Amino acid sequence: MTDIAPVPNPALPNPALPNPSAPGATRRFVRADGPDKVTGSGRYAADLQLSGMLHAKFRYADVAHGRITTLDTSAARAMPGVLSVLTHADVPDVRYSPGISDRTLFAKDVVRFEGEVVAAVAATTKEIAQAAVDAIVVEIEPLPVVNDAEEAMAADSPLVHTDWESYEADEAVVRSGNTVSFSSITHGDVEAGLSAADHVITSHHVADASHAAPIEPRAIVAQWEGQKVTVWTSSQVPFDARAGICQTLQLPTNRVRVIVPHLGGGFGGKCGFHFEAQIAALAKAAKRPVKLVFSRREEFLAPDRRREGMTVEITSGVKNDGSITARKARIVIDSGAYASDAAFFPQLAAMHVGGPYKVPNVEIEAHLMYTNHQPSGSVRAPTAPQACWALEAHTDQLADTLGIDPVQFRLQNCVTEGDTGIAGQVYGAIGLKECIEKAVAASDYGAELPDDEAVGVAVSWWPSFPGPSGAHVKIDDDGAGQIITGAQECGTGAVMTLRQLAADEVGLQPEDFEIIYQDTGVAPYDTGATGSQTLINNGRAVVRAARQIADELRKLAADHLEAAPGDIVLADGSAHVAGTPTKNVSIPELAGIAAGGELLAAHGSAPPLDYPTVAATCVGEQGVAGWVAPQFACHAVRVKVDAETGVARVMEISTAHDSGTILNLTGALGQVHGGVLMGIGQALTEVTRYSDEGLQMNAGMLEYKLQTAADAPPITTQFVEPGGEGAGPEGAKGLAEAPNVPTAAAIHNAITKVIGTPVNKLPMTAERIWEVQQ
Amino acid sequence: MTSYELNVNGTTYPIDAEPSRNLLSVIRDQVGLTGTKEGCDDCECGACMVLLDGQPVNSCSYLAAQAAEREVTTIEGIMTTEELAPIQQNMLDAGGVQCGFCTPGMIMSATALLARTPDPSEEEIKIGLSGNLCRCTGYAKIFDAIKETVVSL
Numbered sequence: 001m002t003d004i005a006p007v008p009n010p011a012l013p014n015p016a017l018p019n020p021s022a023p024g025a026t027r028r029f030v031r032a033d034g035p036d037k038v039t040g041s042g043r044y045a046a047d048l049q050l051s052g053m054l055h056a057k058f059r060y061a062d063v064a065h066g067r068i069t070t071l072d073t074s075a076a077r078a079m080p081g082v083l084s085v086l087t088h089a090d091v092p093d094v095r096y097s098p099g100i101s102d103r104t105l106f107a108k109d110v111v112r113f114e115g116e117v118v119a120a121v122a123a124t125t126k127e128i129a130q131a132a133v134d135a136i137v138v139e140i141e142p143l144p145v146v147n148d149a150e151e152a153m154a155a156d157s158p159l160v161h162t163d164w165e166s167y168e169a170d171e172a173v174v175r176s177g178n179t180v181s182f183s184s185i186t187h188g189d190v191e192a193g194l195s196a197a198d199h200v201i202t203s204h205h206v207a208d209a210s211h212a213a214p215i216e217p218r219a220i221v222a223q224w225e226g227q228k229v230t231v232w233t234s235s236q237v238p239f240d241a242r243a244g245i246c247q248t249l250q251l252p253t254n255r256v257r258v259i260v261p262h263l264g265g266g267f268g269g270k271c272g273f274h275f276e277a278q279i280a281a282l283a284k285a286a287k288r289p290v291k292l293v294f295s296r297r298e299e300f301l302a303p304d305r306r307r308e309g310m311t312v313e314i315t316s317g318v319k320n321d322g323s324i325t326a327r328k329a330r331i332v333i334d335s336g337a338y339a340s341d342a343a344f345f346p347q348l349a350a351m352h353v354g355g356p357y358k359v360p361n362v363e364i365e366a367h368l369m370y371t372n373h374q375p376s377g378s379v380r381a382p383t384a385p386q387a388c389w390a391l392e393a394h395t396d397q398l399a400d401t402l403g404i405d406p407v408q409f410r411l412q413n414c415v416t417e418g419d420t421g422i423a424g425q426v427y428g429a430i431g432l433k434e435c436i437e438k439a440v441a442a443s444d445y446g447a448e449l450p451d452d453e454a455v456g457v458a459v460s461w462w463p464s465f466p467g468p469s470g471a472h473v474k475i476d477d478d479g480a481g482q483i484i485t486g487a488q489e490c491g492t493g494a495v496m497t498l499r500q501l502a503a504d505e506v507g508l509q510p511e512d513f514e515i516i517y518q519d520t521g522v523a524p525y526d527t528g529a530t531g532s533q534t535l536i537n538n539g540r541a542v543v544r545a546a547r548q549i550a551d552e553l554r555k556l557a558a559d560h561l562e563a564a565p566g567d568i569v570l571a572d573g574s575a576h577v578a579g580t581p582t583k584n585v586s587i588p589e590l591a592g593i594a595a596g597g598e599l600l601a602a603h604g605s606a607p608p609l610d611y612p613t614v615a616a617t618c619v620g621e622q623g624v625a626g627w628v629a630p631q632f633a634c635h636a637v638r639v640k641v642d643a644e645t646g647v648a649r650v651m652e653i654s655t656a657h658d659s660g661t662i663l664n665l666t667g668a669l670g671q672v673h674g675g676v677l678m679g680i681g682q683a684l685t686e687v688t689r690y691s692d693e694g695l696q697m698n699a700g701m702l703e704y705k706l707q708t709a710a711d712a713p714p715i716t717t718q719f720v721e722p723g724g725e726g727a728g729p730e731g732a733k734g735l736a737e738a739p740n741v742p743t744a745a746a747i748h749n750a751i752t753k754v755i756g757t758p759v760n761k762l763p764m765t766a767e768r769i770w771e772v773q774q
Numbered sequence: 775m776t777s778y779e780l781n782v783n784g785t786t787y788p789i790d791a792e793p794s795r796n797l798l799s800v801i802r803d804q805v806g807l808t809g810t811k812e813g814c815d816d817c818e819c820g821a822c823m824v825l826l827d828g829q830p831v832n833s834c835s836y837l838a839a840q841a842a843e844r845e846v847t848t849i850e851g852i853m854t855t856e857e858l859a860p861i862q863q864n865m866l867d868a869g870g871v872q873c874g875f876c877t878p879g880m881i882m883s884a885t886a887l888l889a890r891t892p893d894p895s896e897e898e899i900k901i902g903l904s905g906n907l908c909r910c911t912g913y914a915k916i917f918d919a920i921k922e923t924v925v926s927l
């Protein structure tokens with residue numbers, strides 16, 4: 001299995017990295033949290049125990065839509081061992097959620113999806129807590145279930161939120177009735193573009209919902225001391241979790257401390273604010289610490305983080321010369337029962353259905369609709385894999401109509417430096433074209449293959465998200481360094497890479513730094529493990545702080561060595577005078593001097609970056625039409641389809657990514673591999689199925705079907721570093737989400753080549769492939 | 775309640791537990807070793823993998839009392855010296871660890887695999903790990919770690 005270009009360039013130390021001076025090219029990556037994780041000594045939230053700790057259980061709605069007519073907790077409250085029972089009546093009557101405040105901690109009168117929390121219990125044992133939850137009398141009068149996002153758009157559809165108008169919401173969110181959020185992108189004159197075309201092609205695509213499915217089910221422990229609460233939680237976004245607790249329980253931020261122990265994966269599923277406030281409220285009422293650990297089934301049903309189902313209709317006009325004249329599209333997205341963080345999804349989906357192509361005339365509208373399903377929210381590159389899958393299936397159809405090779409068609413139409421994108425953004429140096437060339441060259445594209453095999457190709461893009469982020473860096477008296485950061489490590493290695501950035505500034509080794517992280521009580525703000533933003537934002541904060549320390553070290557060394565600070569070089573654990581390595585002093589010695597005077601302690605914050613302007617008219621503007629440091633990718637996938645059963649098997653994947661400068665090659669490859677496998681799952685097996693009553697029918701690992709080790713194909717990865725503007729240190733862009741985007745699309749195109757007809761349904765299960773073949 | 779002795783990583787623990795308790799909960803809650811993880815409690819993910827007389831077993835789906843009189847090995851018992859075992863070190867060096875939640879189970883399965891098949895083929899590695907779900911790594915680097923361990927043993 002190779003990770004890198006099969007045709008290595010002997011001139012470079014690592015053929016995956018065109019820029020050999022990039023730190024990631026030469027340095028072995030050592031995870032600071034590695035020993036904890038391979039020895040089993042690392043603590044995750046479910047591993048925590050506190051004296052007097054109680055166990056929490058939730059009572060759920062269990063129906064998709066209804067009005068609560070009876071809610072009687074008296075039997076539960078009377079049970080020995082039960083110390084607190086809470087419902088909506090017991091907590092502040094506050095509605096929350098970013099964008100649209102449509103949610104309450106506990107169901108208020110109406111339940112809108114099966115996993116909605118109606119009541120919570122804390123008891124001395126899990127068994128008693130469960131018995132108490134079962135003893136709560138809940139009677140629900142059924143309301144009509146909105147089981148489909150397209151149906152939710154009908155004029156006569158029942159409303160999921162009858163009082164939607166009364167909710168507080170950002171003014172930029174365009175909403176009405178079941179429409180949570182509407183966005184459109186209009187650029188040029190789409191009708192004129194379509195009339196100028198030689199061919200106008202329309203295609204229709206339906207993607208089902210799926211799940212983030214981290215292997216760690218979430219766990220939360222809350223403990224009050226006086227007026228302050230500490231919450232240990234398996235969150236990707238501790239500061240968001242804190243904000244949610246503060247808003248719903250009406251507390252100032254300095255009375256809530258959120259700590260994330262080791263986090264067992266997230267993939268977006270643990271972004272947002274989930275259940276921390278219910279557990280904190282239970283702990284307050286019981287006057288004891290309380291712990292919640294989710295079962296796998298709860299992990300599937302209750303969080304407001306499902307990957308959204310989507311239908312897409314795309315019409316494009318093309319000319320016989322292979323150019324695209326116009327694109328029109330309509331996207332309908334299933335938001336589920338609440339908005340979660342999804343208000344920006346329509347605009348983001350519109351960007352992905354438009355795609356990284358030169359299309360002068362564009363009109364794309366996207367509707368995010370309430371239904372009575374589990375809420376959708378940011379799962380790894382929200383909206384993108386589905387939207388890309390639809391667009392790239394459509395793109396192959398365009399090439400096919402014109403009789404042009406689909407790779408050539410993409411090379412002809414993809415955006416390159418100086419081109420204008422679908423929303424009117426003009427791009428700098430970007431590497432999409434090179435990604436296509438490299439990924440395709442390293443694949444079996446164009447080679448003679450058996451009849452049941454083919455290579456499909458897809459391209460994709462994804463933004464980088466600049467945001468506020470802070471870190472402290474210090475070196476103590478023995479020369480040992482610490483990075484104290486608000487950033488959150490969810491496994492990607494992004495936080496782990498920070499110590500390499502700090503070490504490079506001060507002339508120490510990464511191993512000389514320890515990282516204190518994911519604790520809102522000690523570190524400045526960071527957005528969290530979301531939007532692939534850690535390294536680009538917190539990385540800049542750490543570099544800024546470490547540079548101040550480096551300046552201090554240079555001054556101290558200059559004094560000590562009787563030289564000018566500007567002549568001091570920090571390297572290999574010591575400071576020396578440039579050109580005279582023998583005139584040196586060790587950094588621990590300088591740290592010892594500093595400890596008796598002005599301390600080596602600094603704070604850094606990521607300076608804001610400007611968002612590019614867009615020329616398109618954007619209704620429902622959510623800030624995701626102009627992209628800072630866009631990332632690009634191309635995947636070429638060889639797939640084998642068994643005609644008898646319809647089973648598709650991925651044989652090999654060739655990937656090429658422009659995610660800017662790669663700072664940590666091991667971590668970067670890990671993101672590509674993990675993202676690709678998640679993409680294969682989404683392409684072939686992962687689906688959340690709903691009954692006619694709006695209930696999930698496969699809320700378990702066995703029925704949901706993640707990809708296993710036995711399914712994992714060989715993956716090759718090439719990183720393209722076009723040298724354009726990055727968003728992060730040394731020209732880095734984000735990376736964690738991008739590899740998940742084009743895989744399903746490329747698999748679709750390979751399957752279509754083998755069977756001759758597009759499946760146009762996601763996932764492309766054996767049954768669906770078989771049906772299309774008939 | 776039943777009383778029995780459980781041998782975990784060479785240490786004998788007296789246990790008093792409901793007869794229905796599974797081995798995972800006894801290891802975590804009573805023995806007090808939390809390296810073994812619970813990902814599903816339903817034999818679907820492998821995060822709870824331990825060795826029972828050297829054989830890999832999903833401890834969530836095995837009655838604790840049945841493990842009495844047998845040798846249980848958990849992730850905490852993998853190191854025989856102060857140094858990381860080769861499979862542990864190789865998991866780190868290869869990049870086979872991300873969030874780490876699957877890692878203890880993975881290492882237990884890999885250990886069992888290498889004990890019964892000292893020089894496994896790619897296919898044998900894949901089958902040997904097919905009961906351990908990992909959402910982070912795409913498995914590739916875990917395969918590499920095992921191959922590296924074969925070379926170093």
Ligand code: FES
Pocket residue numbers: 811812813814815816817818819820821822823832833834835
């Ligand atoms: S917890 Fe035992 S297999 Fe998942």
Ligand code: FES
Pocket residue numbers: 215264265491870871872873874875876877907908909910911
């Ligand atoms: S490393 Fe996260 S599940 Fe395997």
